[in-house]
Amino acid sequence: MAAAAPTGDPVLELEGGALAFGDRTLWSGLNLKVRPGEFLAVLGPNGTGKTSLLRSVLGQQKLTSGRIKVLGRPVERGSRGVGYVPQQKLMERGTPVRARDLVTFGVDGTRWGLPVPSRATRRRVDEVLEAVGATSFADAPVATLSGGEQQRVRVGQAIAGDPQLLLCDEPLISLDLQHQREVSELIDQQRKRLNSAVVFVTHDVNPILDMVDRVLYLAGGRFRVGPPDEVLRSEVLSYMYNTPVEVIRTRGRVVVIQSPEGYGVHDHLEHHVRGGLYS
Numbered sequence: 082m083a084a085a086a087p088t089g090d091p092v093l094e095l096e097g098g099a100l101a102f103g104d105r106t107l108w109s110g111l112n113l114k115v116r117p118g119e120f121l122a123v124l125g126p127n128g129t130g131k132t133s134l135l136r137s138v139l140g141q142q143k144l145t146s147g148r149i150k151v152l153g154r155p156v157e158r159g160s161r162g163v164g165y166v167p168q169q170k171l172m173e174r175g176t177p178v179r180a181r182d183l184v185t186f187g188v189d190g191t192r193w194g195l196p197v198p199s200r201a202t203r204r205r206v207d208e209v210l211e212a213v214g215a216t217s218f219a220d221a222p223v224a225t226l227s228g229g230e231q232q233r234v235r236v237g238q239a240i241a242g243d244p245q246l247l248l249c250d251e252p253l254i255s256l257d258l259q260h261q262r263e264v265s266e267l268i269d270q271q272r273k274r275l276n277s278a279v280v281f282v283t284h285d286v287n288p289i290l291d292m293v294d295r296v297l298y299l300a301g302g303r304f305r306v307g308p309p310d311e312v313l314r315s316e317v318l319s320y321m322y323n324t325p326v327e328v329i330r331t332r333g334r335v336v337v338i339q340s341p342e343g344y345g346v347h348d349h350l351e352h353h354v355r356g357g358l359y360s
């Protein structure tokens with residue numbers, strides 16, 4: 082776990098952020114500052130507004146109230162300083178775009194193939210393809226790759242431009258254990274190399290637990306921000322879920338289970354309990 086608290090002007094700042102759809106408020110009163118070099122994990126059950134938070138930071142979703150600053154400025158779409166790994170979306174078969182093209186787009190922001198990339202760009206593209214383990218399928222159409230292979234290419238595209246703020250929406254989905262480790266280490270190494278910030282949405286914090294500085298936990302219209310040891314505790318999560326929950330730490334992992342007295346109270350939690358693990 083990171084020792085010293087990150088310093089420097091925030092790369093991401095939310096003040097009194099609230100987001101509602103109709104009469105359903107996902108979160109409100111959200112104050113958050115993410116500083117250079119910080120790794121923030123965003124956790125919580127389905128539908129609590131984790132993706133919507135990232136979309137708000139990208140300028141794709143307007144807040145109901147409050148404001149967001151990204152890299153010191155009001156949020157705007159398409160900022161080169163922000164990288165984004167979207168929640169897994171497979172490319173349609175027949176799309177001719179190659180892995181190399183997506184990563185090239187990530188490096189120089191130009192449309193694939195045009196203009197012809199410079200030697201420096203090509204070198205950087207090869208480096209990134211290698212780093213995400215995509216060299217062997219770099220020239221295959223992305224649509225023909227497996228879900229996990231496509232995911233690695235998207236991570237490559239997002240990190241290729243050395244963003245100061247990297248937003249990741251479940252980037253480890255579809256990856257086997259080895260690639261989960263490799264991809265999360267790659268994201269972490271890049272953060273350390275550039276002193277950039279990472280906001281990482283995930284359903285399982287364990288693969289990244291030793292990288293995380295703070296956790297933003299969203300559940301039941303509530304939120305909690307703090308170091309993992311302060312947030313991932315039985316009393317905190319029981320309050321957030323409004324049902325008794327036990328947080329167990331075993332062999333360096335965090336396991337959340339529903340306490341016997343809480344069984345059957347909340348289906349969404351039970352779903353995760355059946356899976357054996359929840360973060």
Ligand SMILES: Nc1ncnc2c1ncn2[C@@H]1O[C@H](COP(=O)(O)OP(=O)(O)OP(=O)(O)O)[C@@H](O)[C@H]1O
Nearest residue numbers: 102103107125126127128129130131132133134168
């Ligand atoms: N544009 C929209 N209009 C109406 N409702 C929306 C819109 N975008 C998201 N929602 C709703 O907001 C809720 C939160 O969605 P979001 O995708 O942010 O959740 P999440 O926490 O990322 O969930 P998951 O863990 O399942 O990915 C969902 O119920 C979703 O249907």
